[in-house]
Amino acid sequence: MSNLREKLKEYLHLMDQDDISQVLNELSNTELLELWHDMNDEEASEFFLLLSEKRKVEFLTHLPEGDQEWLLLSINRDSTKEILMRLEPDDLADIIQAISPEVRESVWNSLSDEAKQETRFLLKFDEDDAAGLMTPRYVALRSNITVAQAIQFIRRGVEDIETIYYVYVVDPLKRLQGVISLREILFSNDNDRIGDKMVQNVVSVREDTDQEEVAKTLEDYDFLALPVVDRYNRLLGIVTFDDVIDVIREEQTEDIYRMGAMEGSADIYLETSVWGMIKKRIPWLIILLVLGTVTTNVLDAFGSIFASAYFLTLFIPVITQTGGNSGTQSSTLIIRGLAMGDLNFRDIGRVMLKELLVGLLMGVLLGLVILLRSVFLPPGLEVYQAMVVGISLVFVVLFSSLLGALAPLVIHRLGGDPTVIAGPLMSTFIDLTGITIYSTVAKELLSL
Amino acid sequence: MSNLREKLKEYLHLMDQDDISQVLNELSNTELLELWHDMNDEEASEFFLLLSEKRKVEFLTHLPEGDQEWLLLSINRDSTKEILMRLEPDDLADIIQAISPEVRESVWNSLSDEAKQETRFLLKFDEDDAAGLMTPRYVALRSNITVAQAIQFIRRGVEDIETIYYVYVVDPLKRLQGVISLREILFSNDNDRIGDKMVQNVVSVREDTDQEEVAKTLEDYDFLALPVVDRYNRLLGIVTFDDVIDVIREEQTEDIYRMGAMEGSADIYLETSVWGMIKKRIPWLIILLVLGTVTTNVLDAFGSIFASAYFLTLFIPVITQTGGNSGTQSSTLIIRGLAMGDLNFRDIGRVMLKELLVGLLMGVLLGLVILLRSVFLPPGLEVYQAMVVGISLVFVVLFSSLLGALAPLVIHRLGGDPTVIAGPLMSTFIDLTGITIYSTVAKELLSL
Numbered sequence: 001m002s003n004l005r006e007k008l009k010e011y012l013h014l015m016d017q018d019d020i021s022q023v024l025n026e027l028s029n030t031e032l033l034e035l036w037h038d039m040n041d042e043e044a045s046e047f048f049l050l051l052s053e054k055r056k057v058e059f060l061t062h063l064p065e066g067d068q069e070w071l072l073l074s075i076n077r078d079s080t081k082e083i084l085m086r087l088e089p090d091d092l093a094d095i096i097q098a099i100s101p102e103v104r105e106s107v108w109n110s111l112s113d114e115a116k117q118e119t120r121f122l123l124k125f126d127e128d129d130a131a132g133l134m135t136p137r138y139v140a141l142r143s144n145i146t147v148a149q150a151i152q153f154i155r156r157g158v159e160d161i162e163t164i165y166y167v168y169v170v171d172p173l174k175r176l177q178g179v180i181s182l183r184e185i186l187f188s189n190d191n192d193r194i195g196d197k198m199v200q201n202v203v204s205v206r207e208d209t210d211q212e213e214v215a216k217t218l219e220d221y222d223f224l225a226l227p228v229v230d231r232y233n234r235l236l237g238i239v240t241f242d243d244v245i246d247v248i249r250e251e252q253t254e255d256i257y258r259m260g261a262m263e264g265s266a267d268i269y270l271e272t273s274v275w276g277m278i279k280k281r282i283p284w285l286i287i288l289l290v291l292g293t294v295t296t297n298v299l300d301a302f303g304s305i306f307a308s309a310y311f312l313t314l315f316i317p318v319i320t321q322t323g324g325n326s327g328t329q330s331s332t333l334i335i336r337g338l339a340m341g342d343l344n345f346r347d348i349g350r351v352m353l354k355e356l357l358v359g360l361l362m363g364v365l366l367g368l369v370i371l372l373r374s375v376f377l378p379p380g381l382e383v384y385q386a387m388v389v390g391i392s393l394v395f396v397v398l399f400s401s402l403l404g405a406l407a408p409l410v411i412h413r414l415g416g417d418p419t420v421i422a423g424p425l426m427s428t429f430i431d432l433t434g435i436t437i438y439s440t441v442a443k444e445l446l447s448l
Numbered sequence: 449m450s451n452l453r454e455k456l457k458e459y460l461h462l463m464d465q466d467d468i469s470q471v472l473n474e475l476s477n478t479e480l481l482e483l484w485h486d487m488n489d490e491e492a493s494e495f496f497l498l499l500s501e502k503r504k505v506e507f508l509t510h511l512p513e514g515d516q517e518w519l520l521l522s523i524n525r526d527s528t529k530e531i532l533m534r535l536e537p538d539d540l541a542d543i544i545q546a547i548s549p550e551v552r553e554s555v556w557n558s559l560s561d562e563a564k565q566e567t568r569f570l571l572k573f574d575e576d577d578a579a580g581l582m583t584p585r586y587v588a589l590r591s592n593i594t595v596a597q598a599i600q601f602i603r604r605g606v607e608d609i610e611t612i613y614y615v616y617v618v619d620p621l622k623r624l625q626g627v628i629s630l631r632e633i634l635f636s637n638d639n640d641r642i643g644d645k646m647v648q649n650v651v652s653v654r655e656d657t658d659q660e661e662v663a664k665t666l667e668d669y670d671f672l673a674l675p676v677v678d679r680y681n682r683l684l685g686i687v688t689f690d691d692v693i694d695v696i697r698e699e700q701t702e703d704i705y706r707m708g709a710m711e712g713s714a715d716i717y718l719e720t721s722v723w724g725m726i727k728k729r730i731p732w733l734i735i736l737l738v739l740g741t742v743t744t745n746v747l748d749a750f751g752s753i754f755a756s757a758y759f760l761t762l763f764i765p766v767i768t769q770t771g772g773n774s775g776t777q778s779s780t781l782i783i784r785g786l787a788m789g790d791l792n793f794r795d796i797g798r799v800m801l802k803e804l805l806v807g808l809l810m811g812v813l814l815g816l817v818i819l820l821r822s823v824f825l826p827p828g829l830e831v832y833q834a835m836v837v838g839i840s841l842v843f844v845v846l847f848s849s850l851l852g853a854l855a856p857l858v859i860h861r862l863g864g865d866p867t868v869i870a871g872p873l874m875s876t877f878i879d880l881t882g883i884t885i886y887s888t889v890a891k892e893l894l895s896l
Contacts, residue, residue, distance in 0.1 A: 028669060154634055155634045182630065186612070203476070221476060222690040245689075245696065252696075253784055253788070259704070260871075261776060262781075269782070269784075269791055282814075292770065293825075296762045296763055296822070306761055314748055316765060317743040317768050317883060321743075321872075322736070322740065325709050329729050329733075332708025333708070337718075351718075357722045361726055362726055365734070366733060369734055431765045
């Protein structure tokens, strides 16, 4: 990253503004963002003004929300107006939602009447639904026109449309009747009717379909865009593949956060305040801490065992950690399988059987490792002591593999999101059962 | 899922084959896959033959690898030939790589000469590189033709092309000179030259570019497709957005696996053998177990403390677990920030400062929780004992937050993949430092 900046610095004094502008316009949005983050305020706004009109608009939509607002304030009114005019309606609506109320008013006033109307229409919908992703600009035709007319229609005046590659066929009430790709249109004869060539069973999503389902549907059919309809099947807009890729990345981040015991949205680290960070992180830590203290009570109940065989205490962290790891593995595999649609609750028998075998074999292997390690390396246990630790580990690994697989299957079956059980929560449960198994096995084997 | 099957069963006896066929063809690929997994072999091949030719091809590419082979064997030779003929070249090459050598020969023999040639060309490249994703079928034109000629060219005979929405301009040596979208062509005048309208600075990827970078590039520019060139800038093929979405999903799975302490590819759970599963899972478990046993030695070294203040033993799991959780949170946030490009090594100062504040505040909060909990609930510690546990927890949470953030930054800086430090490996290190902090604090405070 900083390489790019240093290289640019080296050359910048050799170039005039046009050269610099050309170089900047050839960089990708990610590269531009890197430069942006490296600059002070004055440099940043100068840099922005060197971009082409098209790149300005693109770059603005890629900026973090806080920076968007700053940028719109720091450039002059005419530039702002020009940029806002060029934004896709869905991006414009996103920006208007993101900026603070004070700035919003001046931005709103600089919009054209058409843009105001489109934005008002889009702001009615929930950001996380299909309608929150859609653009209201698409190509729509009647079914009775010919291919030649359609081509002519497209070639004239649809320059503002995000994608012209799908043409939607609607009736006079705007109800969706069919869809035809531009490809299909071009491959048809000039005199063919659109209505005869279109696909009538249109795959569409409802305005309130969750964005993740929109993404799955588009992926599933490998479409470039999906139409969004209301409950009367009236066409409201279309969602394009690039918005869907953003959704996939966003959901991915939220899943990963949940596996790291955090809730909430995919904020940018450096832009989250200390307090915002604590709000995101502390709830799960407190819940897990309180749940985890049940191990304290279990250890207390078995207190005499640990007091009379001190070597057992030495292996408490190893037992809980290894159980946690094997349980996390199982739950990760099952959660992913459920998310990808490879697994279902009715596979529970096959899953449990596999985890039984895998858990048992891995348990025996790991038990042997700990046995050998604790006899031959410090603290140099007696063999019978090492056996207690090793045999406990077999049961702990077996049990945690089974629990790690079972829990997400059951949660999924009950309609919950299995990622809540991933990682830390799973380890906490497994700590508890691990300590219980360990204490019980030790008690039996040592006849305490 | 099973709902779909039950509904279909209810209606199936009322329908003739054409009706059934129509219903099946309206289902999405995911729905078809669900049905497929529910059926026995005979049902499965009957079901497949009821699909339209187009859907057969689509469905085949969505099937798990083992099932593809079975299916190609179970249907008759003519159907196989028909399907193979309709496959996109990149999908065909994938299938040929996936099937067993015995079946491969008969499949190979049923290919047309053109398909053989294309496949041979594609098989030269690495599956995980740009070239492994590309199709060699694209629209290429010379720069001197007119818009009207280009449209005519596209409308005639390019039916086999995966996307006609980007037209590439090449010189007689097939070197990439420019690109123009179909949209731009349609919006130009009939007599304009393609060479004057095309974009000359084409964003392309090299044949050996890693697939993840291909995905990032396409996303970054919101393109539908990217051209793949060799080192002489000769156009080899194009990668389309749907292949990129698959790459994003695949990389996502591999990252999540790594966070769950597993290596390797995104296999399907039920299709992985017990042995394959153990091979995927045991290496990390052994490494983590051996690393984790260092805690045994630390506890051994502080043995007298734990022996003389038994209440300390009761809180070992809580201390390690809470440290692990807060460390996992930090590392998750930092790893995600690095992956998304929001963070860089040079932000290390700001990151450490934030983790210092967040870790300290969270530590104090969690320390208070454990203090109150252990005084007022069983085992009902003395206040001075609970203070020891609480104060230890402050340091453990603070330290693990810092370590959790620092480790991925350093690994990233050294050119490694920070996800290796995520989750379990982080917890193991934190267990070790947590135990050390806990023992040391206890020793000082209790003057043991």
